[in-house]
Amino acid sequence: MSEHQLKLKQDVAQAALHYIDDGMILGVGTGSTVNCLIELLPKRRLKGAVASSQATEDKLKALGIEIMDLNFVGELDLYIDGADEVNPNLQLIKGGGGALTREKIVAAASKQFICLVDESKWVTQLGLEFPVPIEVLPQARSYVARQLVKLGGEPVYREGFVTDYGNVILDTYHLAVNSATDMEQTLNNIVGVVCNGLFAANQADKLLLAKESGVEVLSR
Ligand code: 5RP
Numbered sequence: 510m511s512e513h514q515l516k517l518k519q520d521v522a523q524a525a526l527h528y529i530d531d532g533m534i535l536g537v538g539t540g541s542t543v544n545c546l547i548e549l550l551p552k553r554r555l556k557g558a559v560a561s562s563q564a565t566e567d568k569l570k571a572l573g574i575e576i577m578d579l580n581f582v583g584e585l586d587l588y589i590d591g592a593d594e595v596n597p598n599l600q601l602i603k604g605g606g607g608a609l610t611r612e613k614i615v616a617a618a619s620k621q622f623i624c625l626v627d628e629s630k631w632v633t634q635l636g637l638e639f640p641v642p643i644e645v646l647p648q649a650r651s652y653v654a655r656q657l658v659k660l661g662g663e664p665v666y667r668e669g670f671v672t673d674y675g676n677v678i679l680d681t682y683h684l685a686v687n688s689a690t691d692m693e694q695t696l697n698n699i700v701g702v703v704c705n706g707l708f709a710a711n712q713a714d715k716l717l718l719a720k721e722s723g724v725e726v727l728s729r
Contacts, residue, residue, distance in 0.1 A: 517627035538590020588619035604642030604706030649701020
């Protein structure tokens with residue numbers, strides 16, 4: 510990552526701190542942008558955090574932040590996470606780090622989802638450049654790949670990677686994501702798919718977009 514990109518990630522993480530209150534149980538995403546935020550979390554006295562991956566959980570624990578089980582905390586006030594691509598409807602592609610399923614669960618269980626990106630993630634249409642990561646049960650990998658080809662996609666098996674849930678990822682290029690909500694549903698309907706990286710029906714509520722000129726806030 511270039512120094513410039515790291516600076517944008519740090520800027521957007523700093524801006525996100527404004528939305529986090531003392532006493533909150535915060536849903537915390539995964540990735541290099543969120544890692545910049547995690548470093549700042551000791552500035553707040555959180556009641557605890559729900560982590561979206563083992564990697565995030567380890568980082569939070571190292572800072573002494575209490576990890577809570579989503580099943581015992583009810584609805585979260587706030588989930589904060591990064592994204593691989595974001596469109597003007599604040600719909601996202603996520604899962605570059607392979608944590609998409611747990612991320613989607615924690616996002617769905619939160620009242621508000623704030624997404625943090627630098628300007629390189631902003632696109633007019635999802636999926637033209639970044640592939641849609643699809644988490645698949647290992648036994649169904651070839652079957653699901655054939656269905657993705659029928660949809661016009663080009664699935665690439667993420668070699669040597671296993672998700673926190675013991676599944677595999679098919680990074681799928683060239684899917685026609687004209688309607689992100691329709692494609693999200695279509696992918697979910699393939700037997701053997703656990704989750705897909707389109708966050709369309711349940712998109713971000715707010716986007717903090719880091720640019721050279723400052724951090725823009727977009728709401729839907
Ligand atoms: C992990 C994700 C990340 O949010 C996404 O890959 C963005 O990562 P980064 O902040 O490192 O650019 O979805 O599964």
